[in-house]
Amino acid sequence: MAEKVLVAGGGGFIGGHLVASLLKDGHEVRSVDFKPLNHWYQVHQGAENVQADLRHLESCHDAVRRVSRVFNLAADMGGMGFIENNKAACMLSVLINTHLLEASRLVGVERFLFASSACVYNASYQRSPDVTALKEGDAYPADPEDGYGWEKLFSERMCRHFTEDFGLLTYSPRFHNVYGPHGTYDGGREKAPAAISRKVAHCYLTGSDEIEIWGDGEQTRSFMFIDDCVRGVRELIESDFHDPVNLGSAQLVSINQLVSLTEEIAGVKLKRNYNLNAPQGVRGRNSDNSVFRSVFGWEPSISLEHGMSSTYAWVLDQLRSTRH
Secondary structure (H helix, E strand, O other): OOOEEEEEOOOOHHHHHHHHHHHHOOOEEEEEEOOOHHHOOOOOOOOEEEEOOOOOHHHHHHHOOOOOEEEEOOOOOOOHHHHOOOHHHHHOOHHHHHHHHHHHHHHOOOEEEEOEEHHHOOHHHOOOOOOOOEOHHHHOOOOOOOOHHHHHHHHHHHHHHHHHHHOOEEEOEEEOOEEOOOOOOOOOOOOHHHHHHHHHHHHHHHOOOEEEEEOOOOOEEEOEEHHHHHHHHHHHHOOOOOOOEEEOOOOEEEHHHHHHHHHHHHOOOOEEEEEOOOOOOOOEOOEOOHHHHHHHOOOOOOOHHHHHHHHHHHHHHHHHHHHO
16 A cells, blocks of 8 residues: 655665655655755655755654655765764764654654664674674674764664654664665765775776775675665565564675675776775674564575676766766
């Protein structure tokens, strides 16, 4: 059944893909973002596109009018280079979730999804590249990523208590490194798949044979392609599962392996310069999908090879357009 849906952060990377998916299935979508429309990653003409600052309660009241479902993807965030150097800005995103929850409660929103992050997990479990995949319970005792991770963990608890105290059905997927086309690929907020795609594409276009890698390249992560993410959040918000849950790929890869894959896609071989002073984050992080798989009968499984081919091709096209 078609619903009136709010996508907060609809001008962002994940939000733009989610809006497209909801529109395709006939939903009425209000897409709200802080950025001017000409800075949105995707603007869908079938949606009600609104520029507004959701850190303010009055903006949230306007945003939730006549909606039954809220996807809160809005946050001031980026890759490791951004969140390690902008802790206060990241924590101020708590205003968005707090005010959206309160506004949603007051107008009778039925279901509310908050986009959490694997950055909530206790750092002591992430000190080795050969990391044991993180289970949902590993967020406690609390020692998350400073700034960004603390805001996400606190906002998860807000959602839990709004469900307990007010009956607002809330959902908190913990994203593990979402990537794909139509996202940030330069400027300091990009994540590893987009950054490496840009660096390799630059070498391909210019003939340069060197690439800078942050850290020693042995740090490990899992990366979830955007299509799996959109499917996951849409199924989650319609479910009866209200605990925080991992939403990520279990395909663990080192940054060096990610570079090698991107080189293979581009048909180049590059000299690697390792910047050991650059932000690196935790040493290893992977997603244990046991809970999600048991509830929904599937898990994110679009391969890194497929996802990076799509992402690299899109980034290459953007660089070509810029050069022209």
